[in-house]
Amino acid sequence: MERIKTIETRNLCESAKNGGCGECQTSCGVANQQCEKAKD
Amino acid sequence: MIHQYQLNGYNIVLDTCSGSIHVVDEVAYALIAGYKEKPEEQLVRETLAAYGHLDGVNEAEIRACLVDIRQLEREGKLFSEDTFEPLASQFKEKNQDVIKAMCLHVAHTCNLNCSYCFASQGKYHGERALMSYEVGCRALDFLIEHSGSRRNLEVDFFGGEPLMNWEGVKQLVAYAREQEKLHNKRFRFTLTTNGMLIDDDVIDFCNREMNNVVLSLDGRKEIHDRLRVDYAGNGSYDRIVPKFQKFVAVRGDKEYYMRGTFTHANPDFTKDVFHMADLGFDRLSMEPVVCAPDDPAALTDEDIKIVLEQYEILAKEMLRRKKEGRPFIFYHYMLDLTGGPCIYKRLSGCGSGTEYVAVTPWGDLYPCHQFVGEESYKLGDIWKGITNESCREDFRSCNVYARPECRDCWARLYCSGGCAANAYHATGSIKGIYRQGCELFKKRIECAIMLQIAEKDL
Numbered sequence: 001m002e003r004i005k006t007i008e009t010r011n012l013c014e015s016a017k018n019g020g021c022g023e024c025q026t027s028c029g030v031a032n033q034q035c036e037k038a039k040d
Numbered sequence: 041m042i043h044q045y046q047l048n049g050y051n052i053v054l055d056t057c058s059g060s061i062h063v064v065d066e067v068a069y070a071l072i073a074g075y076k077e078k079p080e081e082q083l084v085r086e087t088l089a090a091y092g093h094l095d096g097v098n099e100a101e102i103r104a105c106l107v108d109i110r111q112l113e114r115e116g117k118l119f120s121e122d123t124f125e126p127l128a129s130q131f132k133e134k135n136q137d138v139i140k141a142m143c144l145h146v147a148h149t150c151n152l153n154c155s156y157c158f159a160s161q162g163k164y165h166g167e168r169a170l171m172s173y174e175v176g177c178r179a180l181d182f183l184i185e186h187s188g189s190r191r192n193l194e195v196d197f198f199g200g201e202p203l204m205n206w207e208g209v210k211q212l213v214a215y216a217r218e219q220e221k222l223h224n225k226r227f228r229f230t231l232t233t234n235g236m237l238i239d240d241d242v243i244d245f246c247n248r249e250m251n252n253v254v255l256s257l258d259g260r261k262e263i264h265d266r267l268r269v270d271y272a273g274n275g276s277y278d279r280i281v282p283k284f285q286k287f288v289a290v291r292g293d294k295e296y297y298m299r300g301t302f303t304h305a306n307p308d309f310t311k312d313v314f315h316m317a318d319l320g321f322d323r324l325s326m327e328p329v330v331c332a333p334d335d336p337a338a339l340t341d342e343d344i345k346i347v348l349e350q351y352e353i354l355a356k357e358m359l360r361r362k363k364e365g366r367p368f369i370f371y372h373y374m375l376d377l378t379g380g381p382c383i384y385k386r387l388s389g390c391g392s393g394t395e396y397v398a399v400t401p402w403g404d405l406y407p408c409h410q411f412v413g414e415e416s417y418k419l420g421d422i423w424k425g426i427t428n429e430s431c432r433e434d435f436r437s438c439n440v441y442a443r444p445e446c447r448d449c450w451a452r453l454y455c456s457g458g459c460a461a462n463a464y465h466a467t468g469s470i471k472g473i474y475r476q477g478c479e480l481f482k483k484r485i486e487c488a489i490m491l492q493i494a495e496k497d498l
Contacts, residue, residue, distance in 0.1 A: 003068040003105050007496060009377040012059040016127060020384030023192050026141040027390045030381055031454035032371060038379030
């Protein structure tokens with residue numbers, strides 16, 4: 001019986017490998033932002 | 041670190057450091073809660089005693105669920121370790137002197153007299169002034185000069201009321217468009233307005249040139265007109281709402297949002313959100329007022345309890361309206377679970393005082409629009425550059441790990457340490473903790489995650 005369903009998310013550890021390009025929009029929050037590369 | 045909560049019928053488990061989100065049944069919820077605290081045999085025994093009466097729950101099932109939990113732990117999707125601290129300062133060090141975003145204060149004056157205005161009716165505790173074309177051009181040159189390899193540059197036309205310097209705004213956009221071709225840059229412009237001076241020229245120009253417009257409306261007429269009044273004391277609702285509706289109707293698919301503030305007068309702010317949705321606006325934001333605790337507009341502890349409930353009411357109503365085919369967006373509930381910001385951005389926050397600065401009509405530089413007028417936070421000016429290095433260093437060292445309280449917070453990789461200005465105004469330090477803000481933020485993220493789950497209909 002499936003008691004745990006995991007929804008697809010971006011693994012934060014994986015994203016660390018990219019080093020951060022800084023092209024995303026500034027925020028005023030970060031949580032609501034999108035990665036500029038992911039948008040493309 | 042994990043965070044477990046129940047909302048709208050869902051049992052939700054967030055794994056803080058991987059970003060994984062799990063929706064579980066009550067048995068798994070109980071097992072995960074006790075997994076790190078209790079010996080396995082005790083956990084199995086207690087879970088069986090609590091849930092054994094349910095269909096399909098027996099010892100073998102419970103042990104099978106524990107196997108699944110162990111597997112998720114091995115995959116780094118549950119109880120994952122925080123290995124990010126060494127990265128926290130890298131992003132800002134790597135981009136040490138890069139500035140890519142600027143808040144241009146084109147008008148330190150306003151045609152409204154809102155008592156709760158953080159900018160003291162647009163004057164920022166100083167003199168009334170409009171930014172000249174020369175200062176504006178120099179500010180844009182300063183931004184280009186300090187943008188390094190960044191291609192995307194952002195300029196917010198801000199005030200006061202920026203439409204009181206409308207010809208200046210148009211001239212500066214034209215100048216920036218010339219410069220972006222010469223320097224291989226791309227400007228993204230935004231404008232924040234109270235709406236009083238919107239006309240066809242403003243609408244046409246903004247729909248051509250502004251990537252985003254922020255339209256200030258506090259919701260219901262009686263709420264809006266209570267504080268957003270002109271200098272004769274007359275409310276502005278009836279004058280601005282038709283203009284906003286016309287503006288948005290022809291905006292097409294370009295971004296905009298209605299931005300309201302709620303205060304002690306309306307902790308039941310969802311009524312104002314729904315009112316704006318009923319007016320035909322579908323991109324909405326309502327923010328808690330930030331002011332001194334003794335200000336009549338300040339939210340009390342009792343208000344905060346109401347506001348926390350309101351966030352849940354808002355999320356559920358958004359789901360209902362979406363099913364009915366009349367959805368709207370609430371800005372704090374926008375989460376992109378697969379295309380969100382990278383870990384560097386999450387660790388370093390909004391970039392105020394480092395990659396983002398505010399420029400006054402006189403060309404002075406501040407860490408962000410909310411610090412303008414605070415002399416000790418003046419960074420320098422657009423001619424000499426940043427001369428207050430200690431202030432900039434203070435902002436550079438702002439990250440998720442700068443505050444001991446944040447280290448143990450499950451929401452730290454969503455809030456990124458929060459708003460430095462709010463922390464400063466609440467505690468006197470940009471590295472202080474604005475507890476009221478933390479409480480509200482965590483509730484918003486819980487609701488935002490629940491909405492993602494509900495929309496996937498898990």
